[in-house]
Amino acid sequence: METEAKIFIRNQLNPGDLGQIAALHGRIYAEEHNFGLGFEAYVMDSLLEFYRQYDANRDKVWVVESEGKMVGFLLLMHRQDEQAQLRYFILEKPYRGMGLGKKLMEEWMEFYNEKGYKGAYLYTTSGLDPAISLYERYGFKKVSQMKSRNFGVHLLEMLYRLYPS
Template identity: 35%
Template structure:
């Protein structure tokens, strides 16, 4: 056994202390979790099945690190409660898969909403750098704990795929990601969601123009991020739109990769400039924009989103930039990150 130095001992104690505090603050000491009537293991079962679409009982055993008998009893109770259901396994007639019912999906939405609000409230107390460190640190530590339990080497986070062009479901997912994030960040509601839905649908209807394009970040087949270029702006400008990431995609470099694809497209098309509208206070997104050459050009108060905000216009000159148009649109096509 390797000797543990004083520095290592202090580090271990710090990690243990932080882990205990997290367990308490996240509510795992309580009989139920995430404002449900279910215990933590039941909540995790609903979340894992929902995230993956369907799972076998055996896969749940490995994911949750529980005994087969414990998982079997838990699955039976969730089936009886109407949260999950058994469906035939497409590759093994002797096996069954588990998926969420309509009720289960409703429960999952409530769990996700509670958890997002809990995390979002805590992140307010951290700087942008601290938020990134927390995201990466927790992911690495969790991966190491799992690797130790399974006796395997830690697996790096799965790389998200970036795909170009329209695909079924893209409009709905873009709207959902915008609505979820900005309801929490800016208290936007139905007016904002409806406006985004209208704008996204209109833009997707113009993708036949080669000057317009959209990209998505994919986790398997699930869309977890998007960005689009509207190449029909005034004076030969492009407008960057639909830039958004699902919470599950943050901290994985997807935003930078999406923006890189969009900027490469803009340069290839020879737009004189690329313009984007966003809101003041989205500091992580602003730094990313500025890293790609965008500069703040204008700020103005906007109220058409359901709440009063400070809108910001950023502009990135093209490869051969000409005179830029003035900004006078009081209802800009918003593109949010």
């Protein structure tokens, strides 16, 4: 198990990061949830959307590295009507369960509050219970769900929203 001293979180994207983020998602979701190649392509497409509309005053990334290797990621993406979207929250298996997810969520919420967003949302799927539990601890509430066969597997896709308190 890695120690926290070996983990570094940076808040800027570097050349090569977009491909690594997509590859991390593609590999982990294939290994752990049997998602097909279409999921990695979806992540690549939407990362391009993020890059093209990136605004340093309203958007933020958390790139988690250990010994120079990307082992996790999270971003806050601005949306219309002063909304934020939480996207691409992922950690390699050896880095789970050590409080790193909680630290990332705390930093995400801090930035969200600092920027004065009026609400936030995220999409997730069944089978990601630890992540869902974390989202709910930070005030996200499930508002809808639908069955799909996206990414080559049967899924229950869920929309969670964070409302102003």
